[in-house]
Amino acid sequence: MEKQISQAVIARLPRYFRYLGDLKDKGVERISSQELSSLMKVTASQIRQDFNNFGGFGQQGYGYNVEYLYGEISKILGLTEKHHLIIIGAGNLGQAIANYMNFEKRGFIFKGIFDANPALHGKQIRDMVIQPMDNMESFIKENDIDIAVLTIPKTGAVEVANRLVKNNIKAIWNFAHVDLNVPKDIQVENVHLSESLMKLSYKLTKEQ
Amino acid sequence: MEKQISQAVIARLPRYFRYLGDLKDKGVERISSQELSSLMKVTASQIRQDFNNFGGFGQQGYGYNVEYLYGEISKILGLTEKHHLIIIGAGNLGQAIANYMNFEKRGFIFKGIFDANPALHGKQIRDMVIQPMDNMESFIKENDIDIAVLTIPKTGAVEVANRLVKNNIKAIWNFAHVDLNVPKDIQVENVHLSESLMKLSYKLTKEQ
Numbered sequence: 001m002e003k004q005i006s007q008a009v010i011a012r013l014p015r016y017f018r019y020l021g022d023l024k025d026k027g028v029e030r031i032s033s034q035e036l037s038s039l040m041k042v043t044a045s046q047i048r049q050d051f052n053n054f055g056g057f058g059q060q061g062y063g064y065n066v067e068y069l070y071g072e073i074s075k076i077l078g079l080t081e082k083h084h085l086i087i088i089g090a091g092n093l094g095q096a097i098a099n100y101m102n103f104e105k106r107g108f109i110f111k112g113i114f115d116a117n118p119a120l121h122g123k124q125i126r127d128m129v130i131q132p133m134d135n136m137e138s139f140i141k142e143n144d145i146d147i148a149v150l151t152i153p154k155t156g157a158v159e160v161a162n163r164l165v166k167n168n169i170k171a172i173w174n175f176a177h178v179d180l181n182v183p184k185d186i187q188v189e190n191v192h193l194s195e196s197l198m199k200l201s202y203k204l205t206k207e208q
Numbered sequence: 209m210e211k212q213i214s215q216a217v218i219a220r221l222p223r224y225f226r227y228l229g230d231l232k233d234k235g236v237e238r239i240s241s242q243e244l245s246s247l248m249k250v251t252a253s254q255i256r257q258d259f260n261n262f263g264g265f266g267q268q269g270y271g272y273n274v275e276y277l278y279g280e281i282s283k284i285l286g287l288t289e290k291h292h293l294i295i296i297g298a299g300n301l302g303q304a305i306a307n308y309m310n311f312e313k314r315g316f317i318f319k320g321i322f323d324a325n326p327a328l329h330g331k332q333i334r335d336m337v338i339q340p341m342d343n344m345e346s347f348i349k350e351n352d353i354d355i356a357v358l359t360i361p362k363t364g365a366v367e368v369a370n371r372l373v374k375n376n377i378k379a380i381w382n383f384a385h386v387d388l389n390v391p392k393d394i395q396v397e398n399v400h401l402s403e404s405l406m407k408l409s410y411k412l413t414k415e416q
Contacts (some may be wrong), residue, residue: 010410014403018385041387077406078413092307096300102402108409147408171412173405177226179249189408191401194310195222197381198285200355200397201316202218204379205286 003051007109012050013077015040020070033065079106082145083171088160089151090115090123090130093175097149098125111143116156137167146170154178213261220258221285223248228278240271287314291379292352296368297359298323298331298338301383305357319351324364341368345375354378362386379380 019040023031033051037044053058054076057069074080085108087094097103098113113130115121120130131139141146148164150157150172157176164172171187175181177195180188227248231239241259245252259265262284265277276379282288293316295302305311306321321338323329328338347353356372358365358380365384372380379395382388385403388396 010407013410014400014406016365018403019407023351076408076410077402079406081409081413083409083412092300092304096304097401099300100401103405106406106409108403108405146412171408173408187408187411189404189411191399191404192222193305193308193399194314195226196399197311197316198222198225198287198314199218200379200381200395201286201289201291201314202221202284203395203397204291204354205289 009050012042013073016047016050017070017073017077017079020066020073023066024070027064030063031066035063037059053096063079082107082109083147084109084146085147085149086111086136086139086143087113087149087151088115088133088136088164089149089175090117090120090125091151094149094151095125098128108147111145112139114139116152136163140164140167140169147173149175150180151175160175217258217261220250221281224255224258225285225287227282228274228281232278238271238275238276243271254323265361279337290315290317291355292317292319293355293357294319294347294351294353295321295357295359296323296341296344296372297357298325298328298333299359302357302359303333305359306336316355320347321355322347323334326362344371348372348375348377355381357381357383358388359383 019036020174033044033047036047040047048056054072057072058064069196085103087098087110090113094113094115104110105120110126110128113128114133114136115130116133118132121132123130136146146169148169148171150160152160154177157174157178158180161172161180161182162176165186169186171189172180174184174190177192179185179190182188227244241252241255244255249257262280265280266272295306295318298321302321302323306318312318318334318336321333321336322341322344323338324341326340329340331338353375356377356379358368360368362385365382365386366388369380369382369388369390373390373394377394379386379397380390382396382398383401385400398416
């Protein structure tokens with residue numbers, strides 16, 4: 001399991017996980033790579049190649065055991081571990097993420113939410129009080145926070161990211177529309193919504 | 209310009225656009241591929257290769273003209289055209305997108321917002337009244353809507369997507385955590401937030 005797995009394979013794992021979760025919920029016990037292929041609209045050979053990166057997950061004649069495969073991918077994705085998460089930025093996007101309960105099912109435990117705007121301090125999102133930014137450092141230490149979600153405008157994002165790094169945060173889920181220059185051992189996953197909309201715009205323009 | 213441009217190049221265009229916009233705002237007139245390279249942390253040769261897909265955008269000795277390059281990439285991305293957009297789903301995420309004024313600067317004009325929940329009907333987001341889903345079809349026709357943003361749970365998303373397709377929507381920006389099976393001429397761009405969080409989780413797990 002120590003060989004290097006390509007980014008493309010990793011990017012496909014959550015989609016396998018989603019389909020297997022749906023199959024499991026429907027009570028499906030086994031599925032062949034051909035059936036999974038037609039369901040997911042990728043080739044059966046790609047599925048087998050992807051799974052071979054992790055040892056293959058069982059024999060092809062019988063098909064895959066759905067529950068086992070779901071569990072294995074869950075482990076590979078780190079979803080069997082618990083992560084403590086804070087949200088920086090209590091605007092609509094921060095609230096949307098705070099309210100998305102499904103994350104907790106996957107081991108991402110929402111512990112606190114912070115905002116620079118004094119008008120929001122003391123207000124509640126779910127059962128969580130919005131805290132001032134000054135509380136952030138001590139809160140991270142006391143609550144063993146490993147993931148910070150950045151849902152603030154790009155202007156403040158780099159400074160906040162630096163503060164997070166200094167306080168030993170391990171990962172940043174970054175919605176601010178700016179590249180964070182953090183040390184290599186800090187994991188960053190960017191969600192740049194406007195870049196996604198531009199890609200859609202490009203496709204629309206090409207089709208006309 | 210009619211040759212096939214790779215998905216990887218297209219995916220990088222919005223980032224070039226963002227950096228060039230920042231440079232333009234700072235009054236920078238020209239930039240070499242080397243300078244852009246160190247700023248964006250990609251190789252100068254990748255920048256030149258990417259730009260060569262579109263004719264190269266001017267000579268290397270002088271560097272690129274920032275304003276011209278920004279304008280050309282803007283045209284390629286279709287950002288000089290106007291698109292009419294509706295949002296389906298007036299929850300936190302739908303509201304976050306409705307309130308993100310920057311999209312309008314890029315030609316994405318927010319025309320209306322819809323929700324299945326009667327408790328929300330008549331409430332306002334920006335200066336827009338939340339409408340019932342029954343109004344959607346006639347609204348699309350009367351307002352020449354070409355993009356729909358789906359910010360609803362996965363259970364209703366496939367059915368709503370089919371209704372959108374029947375009413376000649378051209379593109380769907382899909383935040384629902386499900387694959388939409390729409391005809392090939394309908395452009396879809398997916399933003400699956402939980403898959404993004406799983407990728408972050410994977411990176412965290414690998415680092416431990």
